[in-house]
Amino acid sequence: MSPWLLAMAGGAMIGAASGLLLLTHGRIAGVSGIAASVLPPAAPDLGWRLAFLGGLVAAGLAARLIAPAAIGGAVRSLPIMIIAGLAVGYGTRLGGGCTSGHGVCGISRLSRRSFVAVAVFMATGVATATLVGAAS
Amino acid sequence: MTAAPRCGRRRRAMSLALAGLAGALFGAGLLISGMTQPARVIGFLDVGSAWDPSLAFVMGGAALVYAILFRQIQRRRTAPWLDAAFHVPTRREIDRSLIAGAALFGVGWGLGGLCPGPGIVSAASGNAAGVAFVAAMLLGMHLQRRSAR
16 A cells, blocks of 8 residues: 555544544543653543553554554664653653644644644754764 | 543443543554654655655644544534543643744654654554653653653
């Protein structure tokens, strides 16, 4: 199947899942926010948060069993992945969202904050990947 | 505003099951779309060589579907199924934290090719880089929250 079609199909599923969470729990499917909220001091309503994260984990486990090729190998070294993780963790909380929170849910709601956030993280994302790619 | 307490084990079971279903569907979407492949993400963000723009359709497709669902849900309902009210962000100001945070997140995403959701899925599948990424990500989140207190 063409990568464009797969991208759209996967994207549609992400949108649908986000819609489901909104309908059932009234919550924005921002993964960085949900993940952070289970860290101490955790939010009081831990149940749905852990369940959602559990669903992501289940998807990962299923991939390991039936579609391991869907999990791509790392492009960068382990130390770089750690630095990347630190930056993503700190940055998503400072900025109040990530690709799902701002990019999917925020943009669709025409949120001004999200438009700015997406423009900024796309710009630095492209700059970083391009510079590192040129240097490699 | 806290959620109204909902008693009843059945309701609670439904709440967890539906949230879990949303998470699993979300995760499946990430896997199918290619977001869990750092090489594809970097291929999209690295515009220098062999640019692969197809990942744009992930966010685009997701936002389009969500825009439709969001409108329909907000139009037809005053509250979600299992809570007393919707919890939709209301902040509108564009401040330094938003810009600095987004910038830093973008650097991390461009460096590693993973963002939070795909990172968690990858880690759960046993991928070593994914595990390292998520552990560091949680630490980064913790450090930011601590600094904000």
